Amino acid sequence: MKQPGRILLGLYCLLVAVWLVAPTIVVVPMSFNDKKSLAFAPSGFSWQWYQNFFTSPEWSASLVGSLKVAVVTAVFATVIGTLAAFGLDRMKSRVSGVLRALLITPMVVPGVVLAVGIYAVYLDTRLVGTMTGFVLAHTMLAVPFVIIAVSASLEVFDKRLETAAASLGATRLTAFRTVTLPLIAPGILSGLLFAFVTSFDEIIVALFITSPYLKTLPVQIFSSITRDADPTVAAVGTLLFITTSLVIGAGLVIGSRQGKR
Amino acid sequence: MASSSTRGAAIDLKSVSKHYGSFIALDKVSLRIEPGEFMTLLGPSGSGKTTTLNVIAGFTEVSSGSLDVGGKSVIGVPAHKRNIGVVFQHYALFPHMTVSRNVAYPLTLRGIANPDRESRVRKALDMVKMADFGHRFPSELSGGQQQRVALARAIVFDPPLLLMDEPLGALDKKLREWLQLEIKRIHRELGTTFVYVTHDQEEALVLSDRIAVFNQGRIEQIGTGRQLYDEPETLFVGKFVGDSTILRGAASTSGNETAIDVAGRKVAAAKRLSDGAKPVMLLRPEKLSLARRGKGGQDRNTLPGRIGEAIYLGSGSKYEVVLADSSKAIVRSTLDAETFAIGDEVDLIFAGSDVKLLADDENADFTLT
Numbered sequence: 001m002k003q004p005g006r007i008l009l010g011l012y013c014l015l016v017a018v019w020l021v022a023p024t025i026v027v028v029p030m031s032f033n034d035k036k037s038l039a040f041a042p043s044g045f046s047w048q049w050y051q052n053f054f055t056s057p058e059w060s061a062s063l064v065g066s067l068k069v070a071v072v073t074a075v076f077a078t079v080i081g082t083l084a085a086f087g088l089d090r091m092k093s094r095v096s097g098v099l100r101a102l103l104i105t106p107m108v109v110p111g112v113v114l115a116v117g118i119y120a121v122y123l124d125t126r127l128v129g130t131m132t133g134f135v136l137a138h139t140m141l142a143v144p145f146v147i148i149a150v151s152a153s154l155e156v157f158d159k160r161l162e163t164a165a166a167s168l169g170a171t172r173l174t175a176f177r178t179v180t181l182p183l184i185a186p187g188i189l190s191g192l193l194f195a196f197v198t199s200f201d202e203i204i205v206a207l208f209i210t211s212p213y214l215k216t217l218p219v220q221i222f223s224s225i226t227r228d229a230d231p232t233v234a235a236v237g238t239l240l241f242i243t244t245s246l247v248i249g250a251g252l253v254i255g256s257r258q259g260k261r
Numbered sequence: 262m263a264s265s266s267t268r269g270a271a272i273d274l275k276s277v278s279k280h281y282g283s284f285i286a287l288d289k290v291s292l293r294i295e296p297g298e299f300m301t302l303l304g305p306s307g308s309g310k311t312t313t314l315n316v317i318a319g320f321t322e323v324s325s326g327s328l329d330v331g332g333k334s335v336i337g338v339p340a341h342k343r344n345i346g347v348v349f350q351h352y353a354l355f356p357h358m359t360v361s362r363n364v365a366y367p368l369t370l371r372g373i374a375n376p377d378r379e380s381r382v383r384k385a386l387d388m389v390k391m392a393d394f395g396h397r398f399p400s401e402l403s404g405g406q407q408q409r410v411a412l413a414r415a416i417v418f419d420p421p422l423l424l425m426d427e428p429l430g431a432l433d434k435k436l437r438e439w440l441q442l443e444i445k446r447i448h449r450e451l452g453t454t455f456v457y458v459t460h461d462q463e464e465a466l467v468l469s470d471r472i473a474v475f476n477q478g479r480i481e482q483i484g485t486g487r488q489l490y491d492e493p494e495t496l497f498v499g500k501f502v503g504d505s506t507i508l509r510g511a512a513s514t515s516g517n518e519t520a521i522d523v524a525g526r527k528v529a530a531a532k533r534l535s536d537g538a539k540p541v542m543l544l545r546p547e548k549l550s551l552a553r554r555g556k557g558g559q560d561r562n563t564l565p566g567r568i569g570e571a572i573y574l575g576s577g578s579k580y581e582v583v584l585a586d587s588s589k590a591i592v593r594s595t596l597d598a599e600t601f602a603i604g605d606e607v608d609l610i611f612a613g614s615d616v617k618l619l620a621d622d623e624n625a626d627f628t629l630t
Contacts (some may be wrong), residue, residue, distance in 0.1 A: 164353035168367035
């Protein structure tokens with residue numbers, strides 16, 4: 001027989017879990033609504049909003065825009081973040097702590113503050129609404145995630161293996177390529193995924209620097225929902241929810257696997 | 262495996278120093294190691310033995326002095342160009358590679374392709390008796406097995422010199438003793454120069470042709486195990502290598518004899534120190550014998566004491582005798598000798614010719630970690 005305390009604890013946990021997931025779950029049935037309304041609960045079932053998402057040029061253009069920005073951002077942020085994490089790891093002085101904090105700031109500073117700053121600079125430099133502008137801004141936001149992920153795997157990496165590699169005839173570069181890199185690869189990969197998602201999800205900065213020529217998906221969602229109650233938003237939301245869950249889930253699985261060997 | 266051209270290299274350290282800020286890790290160390298020799302660097306932690314190894318390997322640059330390996334100076338040559346095998350206490354196998362790929366690693370770097378590479382990997386694994394484990398990952402092996410793979414990886418490229426940094430330190434006693442014999446066998450078969458770092462004096466005695474005893478960044482004495490045990494030149498060496506009994510007291514010399522006053526009794530040694538240093542006496546456990554109080558040894562030195570500890574060793578017994586000045590003597594006796602119990606009043610008996618007279622040194626104490 002179970003004690004009442006355990007049952008209570010179980011109920012409490014269930015409640016918190018539902019509270020955390022509910023807003024996301026609500027979107028899913030809404031996306032199958034048969035009427036052009038965002039009412040919950042939906043009155044009937046249809047696939048039309050998914051069809052609309054894939055056929056409307058406005059929506060597909062924003063999806064492609066978002067993917068382009070996110071892919072390029074992920075690549076840049078991963079290279080920069082990995083190099084930064086490596087440098088911080090090898091710095092002997094206490095300055096490394098300060099530098100690390102500095103490099104993490106884009107994660108801590110309120111998004112609006114950053115957005116206003118970026119917007120002001122972009123206006124002067126004609127970067128508003130450009131691919132370069134988006135990638136620059138998003139890379140800045142994504143680098144901290146890469147630094148954190150790669151630093152975590154450098155933390156558990158045994159540097160003495162590089163010494164061993166040197167004794168066997170490996171130059172520093174060869175040792176990095178054949179020993180260090182394969183062993184911290186899980187950290188780099190999860191950093192890459194987080195960087196991708198950071199860019200793909202980003203709305204605040206994107207709202208400021210967007211233009212009719214380059215829109216990202218979150219911007220399109222936002223403008224669509226402020227204009228009319230189009231359930232396509234719910235369909236997009238559902239697709240995004242599934243995709244990001246898969247990507248982040250994969251990132252976590254890869255990240256947790258590195259600690260085991 | 263070892264062609265005559267890759268046989269052991271000579272090593273010549275001349276007045277090598279290493280400073281870290283104001284800390285002196287190595288203080289003008291000079292050491293010549295002959296080709297094919299098994300040289301052990303022995304000392305407590307922080308004595309400079311590992312620093313010396315790192316200097317030879319190229320992991321640490323010297324502050325001053327010269328270092329020749331195989332007749333050529335290697336000062337300024339980076340570790341990856343020195344062609345020296347290194348075995349670490351922590352194995353340092355690459356966890357993402359199988360045993361075979363670990364051992365093949367130095368060959369791949371040297372551009373040696375299959376089938377030559379494969380056959381050399383097999384030979385090296387054969388030599389350390391790990392031939393059946395090529396497909397395993399290091400995480401699937403025991404500590405002793407990992408260290409044997411690490412040894413194979415360090416010898417597979419036929420280095421003229423193999424350095425080992427406390428390679429058996431993480432293993433238990435039985436395994437350690439067995440691997441000591443394995444290392445000895447491999448040294449014999451390869452003919453490579455071995456430099457071995459340990460703080461375990463027994464291990465040093467088992468393995469080495471010669472031993473260099475380190476203390477506080479300096480070499481105290483270089484010699485065979487027998488020389489270090491029978492003829493220690495410093496108090497530190499006498500204490501560090503083997504068990505010893507140290508007698509201290511007011512000293513007086515007359516002619517060729519030195520006497521010291523241990524708790525009211527004169528102990529005479531048939532020697533004298535050349536300089537004016539304060540003498541202490543060192544005695545090895547086998548040179549001491551015990552008798553019940555007043556029952557023998559009148560013609561030799563005797564000191565009264567009480568049995569403080571009696572240990573049965575199988576091959577004999579070991580006694581700790583507390584002397585009148587509360588210093589301790591260690592006595593080893595054979596199986597057929599008279600046995601004593603804790604608390605027994607005894608006389609410690611020894612010949613003056615077995616006493617080693619050494620200069621006192623307050624830096625002769627050490628800690629083992």
